[in-house]
Amino acid sequence: MAENHQYTLLSSNALRTIIAILCTVLALGSCETSKPEGAGADWAYYLGHPTSNQYSTLDQIHKGNAAQLEVAWTYNTGDSANYQVNNLIIDGVLYTATPHSRVIALDGANGEELWTFDPDDIHDSLADGDQRGLMYWDDGEQGYLYTMKGTYLYALNASNGQLITSFGNGGWIHLGANMDLPGQPNVSLNTPGHIYNEMIIIGANVGEDVPGAVRAFDARTGERQWIFHTLPRPGEFGADTWPEDYLKKTGGASDWSGLTIDTRRGIVYLSTETAGPDFYGGARFGQNLFANSLIALDANTGQRLWHQQLVHHDLWDLDLPAPPTLLTVKHNGQKLEVVAQGTKMGLLFVFDRVTGEPIWPIEERPTAKTSIPEVQTWPTQPFPTKPPPLMRQQFTTADFSNISDRANQISKEIFAQSGNYGAYPPPSVKQVIMFPGYDGGMEWGGSAADPEGILYVNVNEIPWFYQLVPTSNPDGSALSFGEKHYRILCASCHGIDTKGNPSDGFPALDNLENRYNPESLLQLISRGGGRMPAFDQIPEERRNAIVNFLMGLEPAAEPKLNSIEGSVASIDPHKVQTLTQADESIPPYAFRGFQRWQDEEGYPAIKPPWGTLNAVDLNTGTIKWKVPLGEYKELTERGIPITGTENYGGPVVTAGGVIFIGASSDAKFRVFDKDTGINLWEYALPFDGHATPSTYMVNGKQYVVISAGGSKMKAVHGGTLVAFALPD
Numbered sequence: 001m002a003e004n005h006q007y008t009l010l011s012s013n014a015l016r017t018i019i020a021i022l023c024t025v026l027a028l029g030s031c032e033t034s035k036p037e038g039a040g041a042d043w044a045y046y047l048g049h050p051t052s053n054q055y056s057t058l059d060q061i062h063k064g065n066a067a068q069l070e071v072a073w074t075y076n077t078g079d080s081a082n083y084q085v086n087n088l089i090i091d092g093v094l095y096t097a098t099p100h101s102r103v104i105a106l107d108g109a110n111g112e113e114l115w116t117f118d119p120d121d122i123h124d125s126l127a128d129g130d131q132r133g134l135m136y137w138d139d140g141e142q143g144y145l146y147t148m149k150g151t152y153l154y155a156l157n158a159s160n161g162q163l164i165t166s167f168g169n170g171g172w173i174h175l176g177a178n179m180d181l182p183g184q185p186n187v188s189l190n191t192p193g194h195i196y197n198e199m200i201i202i203g204a205n206v207g208e209d210v211p212g213a214v215r216a217f218d219a220r221t222g223e224r225q226w227i228f229h230t231l232p233r234p235g236e237f238g239a240d241t242w243p244e245d246y247l248k249k250t251g252g253a254s255d256w257s258g259l260t261i262d263t264r265r266g267i268v269y270l271s272t273e274t275a276g277p278d279f280y281g282g283a284r285f286g287q288n289l290f291a292n293s294l295i296a297l298d299a300n301t302g303q304r305l306w307h308q309q310l311v312h313h314d315l316w317d318l319d320l321p322a323p324p325t326l327l328t329v330k331h332n333g334q335k336l337e338v339v340a341q342g343t344k345m346g347l348l349f350v351f352d353r354v355t356g357e358p359i360w361p362i363e364e365r366p367t368a369k370t371s372i373p374e375v376q377t378w379p380t381q382p383f384p385t386k387p388p389p390l391m392r393q394q395f396t397t398a399d400f401s402n403i404s405d406r407a408n409q410i411s412k413e414i415f416a417q418s419g420n421y422g423a424y425p426p427p428s429v430k431q432v433i434m435f436p437g438y439d440g441g442m443e444w445g446g447s448a449a450d451p452e453g454i455l456y457v458n459v460n461e462i463p464w465f466y467q468l469v470p471t472s473n474p475d476g477s478a479l480s481f482g483e484k485h486y487r488i489l490c491a492s493c494h495g496i497d498t499k500g501n502p503s504d505g506f507p508a509l510d511n512l513e514n515r516y517n518p519e520s521l522l523q524l525i526s527r528g529g530g531r532m533p534a535f536d537q538i539p540e541e542r543r544n545a546i547v548n549f550l551m552g553l554e555p556a557a558e559p560k561l562n563s564i565e566g567s568v569a570s571i572d573p574h575k576v577q578t579l580t581q582a583d584e585s586i587p588p589y590a591f592r593g594f595q596r597w598q599d600e601e602g603y604p605a606i607k608p609p610w611g612t613l614n615a616v617d618l619n620t621g622t623i624k625w626k627v628p629l630g631e632y633k634e635l636t637e638r639g640i641p642i643t644g645t646e647n648y649g650g651p652v653v654t655a656g657g658v659i660f661i662g663a664s665s666d667a668k669f670r671v672f673d674k675d676t677g678i679n680l681w682e683y684a685l686p687f688d689g690h691a692t693p694s695t696y697m698v699n700g701k702q703y704v705v706i707s708a709g710g711s712k713m714k715a716v717h718g719g720t721l722v723a724f725a726l727p728d
Helices: 002-008 012-026 405-417 481-489 518-527 540-550
Strands: 070-081 088-090 093-097 103-107 113-117 135-138 143-149 152-157 172-174 194-196 199-202 214-218 224-228 259-262 267-271 293-298 304-309 325-331 334-342 348-352 362-366 380-384 432-434 454-460 464-466 468-470 589-591 611-617 622-628 652-654 658-661 668-673 679-684 694-698 701-708 718-725
Touching (some): 135 194, 199 259, 259 325, 293 334
Antiparallel strands (some): 070 718, 088 093, 135 143, 143 152, 152 172, 362 380, 454 611, 668 679, 694 701
16 A cells, blocks of 8 residues: 555655656646747748747857858849848748739749749739738648738749649638638738648738638648637627627727747737727727737637737727737746737737736726717726836927927927827827827837847837817718718828828829729729728728719819818817718718828937837846937938937847847848847848848858838838848
């Protein structure tokens, strides 16, 4: 009997050892990794690894020699547009998607072209969009390369670029199918997902009227394996956070920014956008799950494990802008595997990967209430107590621009006229300052993390304006049918006055009759193009009315609203036509449009820095260092310290102790010391490098490559790959 009892008398240390061994074998949740998670010789996944940690174990390029980097090769894709691709490199072959979504395979050592694939050869009239990467999977017999354009996902043979005809419908599937919705809605995909357990797991880009979802497809056949409704259906968990008949009035809440997978545990983490309409929430009051949420799903079944909503009832387009980042930290003396999620507000939330519990408390803080009677704001919003915000959280008198006397005066004048409430201004027909702004804080480039528990992320500190405008005239009379729907669907990008927002890549829509006829303009609106989504789900009569309004073919109804700062600011919201007085599908307010707050020289109307690179110690919840990212030479020559610039695209950190990053609006590619933030080297790219770079090794030589194509803020674009290496 005594021998049998020995099995229950093991020491606690021995028991922990046995549990650790079992965890390692069975890949259970409490296991620790035996080696750093990250990319090696290959960069085979979007952002380097299923964890989205943008970390490489390569160390040939390091702090001591990074200043010797030189151009190894360049390749001009021949396309000219935003080029945001994080390129894949597998077995020495680089795979890229050009600005117009052609797929090209190159020799990673010299940039010589191997093959090319053009989706336009398969389907006509595909809308161009910002594509940020590809997906790769090897089934043991051949390599599959997955790409997307328009509403289609294609499977290619990685060795020759030919369609794999056993996948889907002869090599492709329609992304709008299998959404549990009538027909095939217009669904696209700009950010790739990941392959797990022979399944492609992806999010989706959807219109504001299409409910979002995350889906898994068989990697060989394209058949759907599971779906998770990020906008829940009646009876599902979260449906009670919406008003009655909500599916008739809203859509969105999708995952467009990418997802992350803990492959040992079989957990997929995703971050979602706001629900539609983005800025008017009168018809969707509620917490609005799972919009603006970090969600953990069982990667095998799609079942929800846990979620954390980081913005409640979003009325400001505060999508979670980047995929979650997985890393390991030392917390309360113990190693802990966590998931970190950045926000447009420059906040960083950190949770236990398995339980979803925050590792530092989150506070619900009161926010300002709106004065618009048709809208309700949620009373509180979540703020992490650690780490501290990575950017200023409100524009104050201390933030008046100091780059010139005139810029300082403009800051004072606008500040005196516009209310200021941080990232959550109450919806109003008066202009208010939106800071943090619509484009971050953090953005889609993602965060890098090293095995020491340090997270590296670039941040924007750009002020914007926020304002709602009525979809009726100041006296309550209706606008013309076309102008009303223009305001609802188009003004957020192209402005109430149709003058566009060139600084953000949105063209003016005046004088369209010189460029289009009504039929061609209707086709463009229906299928989308560039940054514009397709509006084929909108009833045809409304699309036709918008075309007639833009082409000057629609007779004017009541007097138009011509002055934003004048008449809009004095509108009595109680006189505005309400939903009960008009078509219930038409909101009484629309967003005025995305508008940066700039001074007369075109610089951000706020005291620098305007863009920064940050190192955050997630072991302690503290900021390790912060440095400006990007430079305006003309300001530096005026004696102004380096300001940083608006930036898009993320960093890569390596075992060599360096950070590679483009992102800045001065078209520079830089290397920083990961421990100090010192700029070790920089190079002038042919265009802005608004993409996350990739690093890899071929024939014993380490390279780092970035896509350079310009930015949405500049009229000049290109499409060039630039690869760097140390001299032989």
